[in-house]
Amino acid sequence: MTACADCPVRNRAICSVLEDGERAILSQIGHRQSLSAGQTLMWEGDKSSVVANVIEGVLKLSTSLGDGREQIVGIAYPADFVGRPFGDQTRYTISAITDARIHSFPRAGFEKFAQEHPKLEHRILERTLTELDNSRQWMLLLGRKTAQEKLATFLLDMSERLKDECCDEILAPLDKFTLPFGRQQIANILGLTIETVSRQLTELTKADLIKLPDQREVLILDRNRLQELTDL
Amino acid sequence: MTACADCPVRNRAICSVLEDGERAILSQIGHRQSLSAGQTLMWEGDKSSVVANVIEGVLKLSTSLGDGREQIVGIAYPADFVGRPFGDQTRYTISAITDARIHSFPRAGFEKFAQEHPKLEHRILERTLTELDNSRQWMLLLGRKTAQEKLATFLLDMSERLKDECCDEILAPLDKFTLPFGRQQIANILGLTIETVSRQLTELTKADLIKLPDQREVLILDRNRLQELTDL
DNA sequence: CGTGCGATTGACTGTCCTCAACATGGGTGG
DNA sequence: CCACCCATGTTGAGGACAGTCAATCGCACG
Numbered sequence: 001m002t003a004c005a006d007c008p009v010r011n012r013a014i015c016s017v018l019e020d021g022e023r024a025i026l027s028q029i030g031h032r033q034s035l036s037a038g039q040t041l042m043w044e045g046d047k048s049s050v051v052a053n054v055i056e057g058v059l060k061l062s063t064s065l066g067d068g069r070e071q072i073v074g075i076a077y078p079a080d081f082v083g084r085p086f087g088d089q090t091r092y093t094i095s096a097i098t099d100a101r102i103h104s105f106p107r108a109g110f111e112k113f114a115q116e117h118p119k120l121e122h123r124i125l126e127r128t129l130t131e132l133d134n135s136r137q138w139m140l141l142l143g144r145k146t147a148q149e150k151l152a153t154f155l156l157d158m159s160e161r162l163k164d165e166c167c168d169e170i171l172a173p174l175d176k177f178t179l180p181f182g183r184q185q186i187a188n189i190l191g192l193t194i195e196t197v198s199r200q201l202t203e204l205t206k207a208d209l210i211k212l213p214d215q216r217e218v219l220i221l222d223r224n225r226l227q228e229l230t231d232l
Numbered sequence: 233m234t235a236c237a238d239c240p241v242r243n244r245a246i247c248s249v250l251e252d253g254e255r256a257i258l259s260q261i262g263h264r265q266s267l268s269a270g271q272t273l274m275w276e277g278d279k280s281s282v283v284a285n286v287i288e289g290v291l292k293l294s295t296s297l298g299d300g301r302e303q304i305v306g307i308a309y310p311a312d313f314v315g316r317p318f319g320d321q322t323r324y325t326i327s328a329i330t331d332a333r334i335h336s337f338p339r340a341g342f343e344k345f346a347q348e349h350p351k352l353e354h355r356i357l358e359r360t361l362t363e364l365d366n367s368r369q370w371m372l373l374l375g376r377k378t379a380q381e382k383l384a385t386f387l388l389d390m391s392e393r394l395k396d397e398c399c400d401e402i403l404a405p406l407d408k409f410t411l412p413f414g415r416q417q418i419a420n421i422l423g424l425t426i427e428t429v430s431r432q433l434t435e436l437t438k439a440d441l442i443k444l445p446d447q448r449e450v451l452i453l454d455r456n457r458l459q460e461l462t463d464l
Numbered sequence: 465c466g467t468g469c470g471a472t473t474g475a476c477t478g479t480c481c482t483c484a485a486c487a488t489g490g491g492t493g494g
Numbered sequence: 495c496c497a498c499c500c501a502t503g504t505t506g507a508g509g510a511c512a513g514t515c516a517a518t519c520g521c522a523c524g
Contacts, residue, residue, distance in 0.1 A: 061368070063368065063369065063371075063372045064372070064376075065372070065376060065377070065463050065464055066463050066464055067463065069376040070376070071371055071372040071375040071376045073368035073371045073372065074368065084361065084365070085361070086354075086357065086358050086361060087358075087361060087362070087365070091365045091368065091369060092368055115354070118350035118353065121350065121353060121354060121357060122318075122347070122353060124357060125318065125353060125356060125357045125360065126318050126319075128357065128360045128361055128364060129316065129317070129318060129319060129360055130319070131364055132360060132363055132364045132367060133316070133319070133323045135364060135367045135368055135371065136293070136295065136305035136306065136323065136324055136367055137295065137323060138371060139295075139303055139305045139367065139370060139371055139374055140295045140296070140297070140303040140305065142371055142374035142375040142423065143303040143374040143422070143423025144296075144297060144301040144302070144303045144423060145297070146479080146480095147479075147480065182501095182502070182503085183502075183503060183504095184502085184503095190375070191374065191375025191376060192480080192481090193480075193481060193482080194502090194503080194504095195480090195481075195482085195503095195504080195505085196479090196480060196481075197503095198503060198504055198505080199480095199504080199505080201504095202504075202505085215488090215489090215502075215503070231297050231298050231299065232297055232298055378511080378512090379511075379512065414470070414471085415470070415471060415472095416470085416471095424512075424513090425512075425513055425514080426470090426471080426472095427471095427472080427473085427512085427513075427514085428511090428512055428513075429471095430471060430472055430473080431472080431473080431512090433472095434472075434473085447470075447471070447520095447521095465524105466523105466524090467522105467523085467524080468521100468522090468523090468524105469520105469521090469522090469523105470519105470520090470521090470522105471518105471519080471520080471521100472517105472518080472519070472520095473516105473517085473518075473519090474515105474516085474517080474518095475514105475515090475516090475517105476513105476514085476515085476516105477512105477513080477514070477515095478511105478512095478513075478514090479510105479511095479512085479513085480509105480510090480511085480512095481508105481509085481510075481511085482507100482508085482509075482510090483506105483507090483508090483509100484505105484506085484507090484508105485504105485505085485506080485507105486503105486504080486505075486506095487502100487503080487504065487505090488501100488502085488503075488504090489500105489501090489502085489503100490499100490500095490501090490502105491498105491499090491500090491501105492497105492498085492499085492500100493496105493497095493498085493499100494495105494496090494497085494498095
């Protein structure tokens with residue numbers, strides 16, 4: 001049931017550094033779990049009791065102020081690892097943005113296993129370092145970029161992660177992808193309001209840099225000019 | 233010369249998890265180095281060739297846009313670890329804010345040593361996870377807080393890190409500390425302009441929440457009300 | 465005593481937010 | 495099947511907060 005053999009992320013998730021035998025043991029420490037869109041896995045401030053691999057779907061990590069203002073501080077795609085090992089508190093809320101499947105582990109059991117398998121810890125370290133680099137890059141966006149620059153950066157960033165597999169076209173001179181986010185969530189990622197996001201998207205559309213065939217679909221028409229707008 | 237015995241951070245830096253013998257070996261992989269205020273250790277985009285422990289002084293990690301807008305994405309105090317192990321590129325500039333001393337290691341040698349000492353890697357992992365939590369918390373500030381909230385948060389944050397050792401007073405009902413930053417750098421930490429920082433500080437002073445005896449010194453007069461202004 | 469750097473203050477501007485109306489589209493029930 | 499509704503997104507008008515530009519201050523240093 002929790003067999004790794006048919007796991008779609010077995011070659012990319014952190015467990016890919018383990019031997020089959022080791023992986024089977026780790027697998028049995030936890031279990032697969034389904035989340036429906038909107039469902040929250042753990043809350044900011046909770047005791048950290050669970051960590052997980054994302055198998056399918058998209059999760060968001062978010063934190064918020066007393067009056068409800070929210071900031072999304074991370075996004076987890078399939079093969080990503082979520083949760084806070086080696087610490088007793090989760091400092092952000094983890095929720096499913098789309099329907100999702102994860103393989104979750106009780107933190108204690110996972111930590112014990114990890115400490116006995118340094119190569120797994122090493123893999124987690126590498127990921128965490130990359131996450132830290134990314135989040136610092138995002139701080140530049142939040143602190144210093146204009147609304148237009150934020151959206152240009154966001155769209156290019158998404159296009160890297162979400163390049164539609166279904167490339168029916170002969171070539172792909174303009175790429176197309178489907179956002180897993182609604183406008184409000186884009187706003188919460190970029191530190192803007194939903195109205196500003198909407199306005200900037202229509203601006204970019206009017207300027208023929210992008211096309212929005214549908215609320216969630218994006219076509220990048222002019223990657224170069226979009227790149228220039230990111231100001232980096 | 234590079235003896236650990238007299239190192240002021242030996243009990244707090246990552247090497248504190250090592251035995252004396254191991255630590256001596258690690259020590260000899262690198263060397264102590266002095267940095268004067270303003271001096272840059274490594275540049276954003278450089279090949280990552282060095283990592284280091286901070287022994288004394290304060291360093292900043294920063295990244296910037298094409299036109300010079302800068303965002304400070306991290307601050308390193310004594311006993312902190314800087315640089316990017318297990319990755320070939322540094323994604324932010326590391327510079328000394330005050331005169332500083334570090335113990336730096338060629339990345340390759342350090343990595344080899346770390347891989348042979350899982351408990352050191354584990355310590356680095358713990359630190360990196362904490363750093364990631366902190367940087368995500370800071371994203372909330374950058375994306376969602378007002379100028380006033382940013383400054384209140386900043387001042388309380390600094391007071392935690394910088395509580396003046398020299399507590400001559402019987403008790404410390406109001407705490408005092410000296411910022412290692414000028415106004416421009418505060419602005420670059422908070423994602424504001426220098427003028428806004430200055431104005432907000434005078435506001436807080438007029439409201440008798442703080443006192444600024446000198447450009448770098450801060451007295452917190454009313455920690456509770458300041459806490460309320462952080463809106464969390 | 466002048467020079468220069470950092471910080472402060474002021475006047476004005478612009479970007480983004482707020483509030484509100486309106487559009488769109490998918491789902492449900494009559 | 496259509497009318498209605500609700501959720502989501504767009505558009506508009508007006509305002510506020512922080513940015514820009516510029517003058518002034520204070521202080522350390524030569």
